[in-house]
Amino acid sequence: MKKAFAIFSLLLALSCEKKQDKNPAVATDNIKRSNERTDTKQDALSTEVALKKTNDELIQALKVGYYDIFANYIHPEKGVRFSMYAFINKNEDKHFTKTDFEKYLPTKTVFTWGSRDGSGEIYKSTLDKYLKDWVFKKDFTKSEYSFNQFRGGGNSLNNLKEMYPNTNFTENFIPGSEKYGGMDWNALRFVFEEFDGKYYVVAVINDEWTI
Structure with a gap:
């Protein structure tokens, strides 16, 4: 009887172990928010592959509002410039x-970003609101990606290559709808420069159809 009970206890213990294995505890390291860059040594990846990875991390950070992660990709010496449309005006x-990005992000300081195409209305907002309402005005995680190529193009002068020669850029393009004849497309571009073996963002450019 004791022997049978011992065998039963052993089988019960093994059964519990198997159940626990099927439902392991979620490792917090896999889901916790990190403000560290996830750089890969440049010699391990081509420029195109490395920037695709960085582009995707930036898009994800902007989508969920983890701007501290985005801040870690700002060029240490040149900073980052935001352009409302394809035409870059330095x-x-x-x-x-x-430093300034991190300083103003949590504040209610209002900046003038430029004027809206068509109406000419001056666009003013806090840095946080600009990132949410203008930079990430569409869900660019569902966009079409391209490297050093433009998918979107309107009447606005695109001077990226003139203003940032010998640099690499990524474009996240959302095609327009059939309802509006494809004219409601949107694009988000990141311009990168290398510094100490790592790529950093020097410009964030939005683009869309302009009148």
């Missing part, structure tokens, strides 16, 4: 160093 577009 005299008027807002520019932030990494």
Whole structure:
């Protein structure tokens, strides 16, 4: 009897172990928010592959509002410039160093970002709101990706290659709908420069059909 009970206890213990194996505890390291860059040594990846990976991380960070992660990709010396449309105006577009970006992000300081195409209305908002309402105005996680190529193009002058020669850029393109004849497309571009063996963002450019 004792022997049978011992065998039964052993089988019960093994059964519990198997059940536990099927439902392991979720490792917090896999889901916790991290503000660290996930760089890979450049010699391990081609520039195109490395920037595709970085582009996707930036898109994900912007989508969920993890701007501290985005901040880690801002160029340490040149900072980052935000352009509302394809035409880059270094005299008027807002520019932030990494320090200033982190300083103003949580504040209610209102900046003038430019003027809306068509209406000419001056666009003013906080940095946080600009990132949410303008930079990520569409869900670019569902966009079409391209490297050093433009998919979107409207009447607005695109001077990216003139303003940032010898650099690489990525484009996240969302095609327009049939309802509007494809004219409601949107694009989000990141311009990268290398610094100490790592790629950093020097410009964030939105683009869409302009009048």
